[in-house]
Amino acid sequence: MRLSRYYLPLLKETPAEAQIASHRLMLRAGMIRQEGAGIYAWLPLGFRVLKKIEQIVREEQDRAGAVEMLMPTIQSADLWRESGRYDAYGKEMLRITDRADREMLYGPTNEEMITEIFRAGVRSYKDLPKLLYHIQWKFRDEIRPRFGIMRGREFLMKDAYSFDIDETAARKSYNKMFVSYLRTFSRMGLKAIPMRAETGPIGGDLSHEFIILAETGESAVFCDQGLINMAVPPKTTDFEGDLQPVIDQFTSLYAATDEMHDEGEFNSRVKEGDRLSARGIEVGHIFFFGEKYSKPMKAVVAGPDGGEVPVQMGSYGVGVSRLLGAIIEAHHDEAGCKWPTSVAPFHVGLINMRSGDGPCEAVCEKIYAALEAAGVEVLYDDTPARGGEKFARMDLIGLPYQITIGPRGLEAGEAEVKSRADGQKSSIALESVVADIAGKVKAELDYA
Template sequence: MRLSRYYLPVLKETPSEAQIASHRLMLRAGMIRQEGAGIYAWLPLGFRVLKKIEQIVREEQDRAGAAEMLMPTIQQADLWRESGRYDAYGKEMLRITDRADREMLFGPTNEEMITEIFRAGVRSYKDLPKILYHIQWKFRDEIRPRFGVMRGREFLMKDSYSFDIDEESARKSYYKMFVAYLRTFARLGVKAIPMRADTGPIGGDLSHEFIVLAETGESAVFCDKRLVEMDTPKKDVDFDGDLKPIFDQFTSLYAATDEMHDKSEFDSVDQKHQVSARGIEVGHIFFFGEKYSKPMKAVVAGSDGSEIPVQMGSYGVGVSRLMGAIIEAYHDENGCKWPMPVAPYHVGLVNLRSGDEDCDAACDKIYKELTSKGVEVLYDDTGGRPGEKFARMDLIGLPYQLVIGPRGIKSGEAEVKNRTTDERETIAIDKVTEIISGRVADALDYA
């Protein structure tokens, strides 16, 4: 993409309402624009990141055997009355009355709707297990929306739901999602630690939050350092096999959010392994058994013909929230530092003298070559001073900056900056495409 054709409204000054790094940088880098309290428009650069996060989440859900669908944002109040949650949920639910005086709501979550969909289409235990998911916008009327997309009112979420005949089978589904989440966050380039968590308004008796450690996190977290250092399961995971050993490996060490923190248990952890920090929740999984299936009569015929309420679990990932969490984990005073898998573009190509025949020709050639090899390039073909171009590239945080100028062309060299390390090197211009495309491919190869 040529920057001259792009929409990238960067800001020089930090908006006064931005209190944390991710909010500040997303506004300054032209990724989002606030359209109301806790409501944001996703501009082209930010939308690219959002879609990449979404796609990685989707791929790992598919790998785990979940089937994608799409549920509407607007739900009927009567569904929530069946489960008993309509009046109990509180003011965070945006309630709506349509022109026929039907009571509706903008969905904050989808347990009721998916239960209704399931009960309409599944009759026998032979049809189980099932895991269904969708990636959809949700709305929760936060009393005090803040921190940009980290605590907005409208947000993009992946929520999946498992249906099983008994608790043993349901726990197997829980383990599948647990491992899928470990893989998802690893592919996104963040270390998300599974921690025992409160079930909250979703309900149930088994729950884990996935937490990214960050100073600006809203939750106090306590964990064993060895859990932070533990390797994530790679591509040899068999989702049709026994995943309990992996689950046990990651839950055998102490890790809890502040709501579930047990000081005496934490004190028993060797002091050199104790970590007390702040964290950002990016995923939350629950097993809640018959909480919804029983009152909503989501039953299947068992092997003896009797009606059995299915065992359910739900599994959420904050897709839009993850974007803020990644920035919180990877940034400096100059801007973002995107991990390659979610970077809006892999390379920022900077033409230091647009309009110069030799510079234009060299940049155009490299741009076409890299693009033909699947490298996503944002080509700064605009005018302006070099300092402005460098500052803009640092702000948006693309993994590699490739700088072409008159001096470099004369010497047959290009300058390459690794935004993660801020290290610079010179590469022969005729080797740029081969070297950079190789590095990008290596960084995207998740083993």
């Protein structure tokens, strides 16, 4: 993509309302624009990252055996009355009356709707288990929307729902999602720690939040340092096999948010030198809640003995749009974002230091075409801006690699390559730069 044709409205000054790094950088880098309290338009650069995050989530859900579908944003109030949650949910629910005076709502979550869809199509235990998911926009009328997309009112979420004949089978579905989440966040360059959590309005008695450590996190977290370096299951993981040993490995060490934290248990289970107290950002939440929805909504199947059995259910959420902010919180410096290659809007920023110069333009065009042919996504700065402005812009948007072409380098037959992650610069022969960068990008995208 040529920058001269792209829409990238950068801000020189940080808006006063932007209190945390991700909010500041997303506004300054032209990724989002606020359209209302807690409501944002996703501009081209931010939208590219959002779609890459969504695709990683989708791939890992598919790998775990979940089946994708799509449910509407608007739901009937009658479904929520069946479960008993319509009046209990609170003012965060946006309630709507259509022209026929039917009571509707903008879905904050989808347990009721998926239960209705399931009960209409599944009749026998022989059709179980079922694991369904969708990636859809949600709305929760936060009393104090803040921190940009981290606590907005409209947000993109992946929510999955499992249906099983008994608790043993249901816990296997829960374990699949647990492992899937570990892999999902790892692929985005995040170390997410599973922590015991309250179930809240979703319900149930088994729940884990997945938290990444960040100074701006909304939760206090307490855990064993050993969790930080624990290996994530590889992509060869057999999701139909026994995943309990993996779960046991991660849950054997102490980890809890402030809501579930027990100081006495923490001190007794974790050696003093291994105790970690920090702040964290929730990026995923999984629940097992048994018959909470299936029983009142009569989501039953014929069991092995022919009698009707309410199915055992779980739900599993990932904040897809929230993840974008979380990744920035984990990967940035004073100059701007530092995107992991897997979610970067482009892999490489190609900088022409002298637009209009024939030799510089010819070499840039050749490198641009060769990188794209090699499957590398390039943002080519072909604008007439000064060099300092081009460098600052590339640092702000945070692409993993920068290639700079200028008259001095051409005389030496070299391009300057900068790694945004560590700031290291090197000079690489022009004939080798495409293969070098393409090899690095491919290796970084070839996840474990």
